[in-house]
Amino acid sequence: MPCRSDRGSVTVEFAVVLPAVAVVLTLLVAAVVTVDRQGTLQLAAATAARAAGRGDQEAAAATVASVPGASAAYRRASGLVCVDLAVPAPGVFAAVVLRASGCAAERGG
Numbered sequence: 017m018p019c020r021s022d023r024g025s026v027t028v029e030f031a032v033v034l035p036a037v038a039v040v041l042t043l044l045v046a047a048v049v050t051v052d053r054q055g056t057l058q059l060a061a062a063t064a065a066r067a068a069g070r071g072d073q074e075a076a077a078a079t080v081a082s083v084p085g086a087s088a089a090y091r092r093a094s095g096l097v098c099v100d101l102a103v104p105a106p107g108v109f110a111a112v113v114l115r116a117s118g119c120a121a122e123r124g125g
Contacts, residue, residue, distance in 0.1 A: 046107040054114050057083060057101050062118035064088065064099040069120035097122045 060083045067075035068090060076099065080088040086103040098119040105112040 043108065046109055049107060050105045050109050050112070050114070053103070053106055054116065057086065057103060057114050057116040058118070060086070060118075061099050061101045061116040062120075064101075065097055065118035065120040068099060069097045069122050071123050092122065095122050096120065 060079050064076040064079040067073075067079060076090075080086055080099070080101065083101065083103060086101050089100040091098040091100065096119045098117060100115065100117045102113055102115045104110050105114050
């Protein structure tokens with residue numbers, strides 16, 4: 017039989033641990049969302065580079081516009097066209113800037 021002084025200790029321990037578990041779970045979900053956003057950004061950079069490489073600037077601009085808040089920079093060198101995208105990470109990692117780059121052969125190059 018438990019002592020009277022132990023009554024409620026499980027409730028107190030649960031109340032102390034619950035916020036820590038909630039913070040860890042929130043950070044894990046935010047990390048997964050950030051990694052997904054990085055993958056989307058990389059795919060958009062590669063797709064925009066292919067479109068720019070074949071001379072379809074409208075499709076390249078539309079691809080960049082499909083990523084909300086993304087800024088784009090285009091580079092051309094040695095028969096390649098490269099697209100560099102940057103966007104702030106979502107959620108609690110908003111201070112982190114996600115970057116992606118995609119390159120493709122330029123038409124006729």
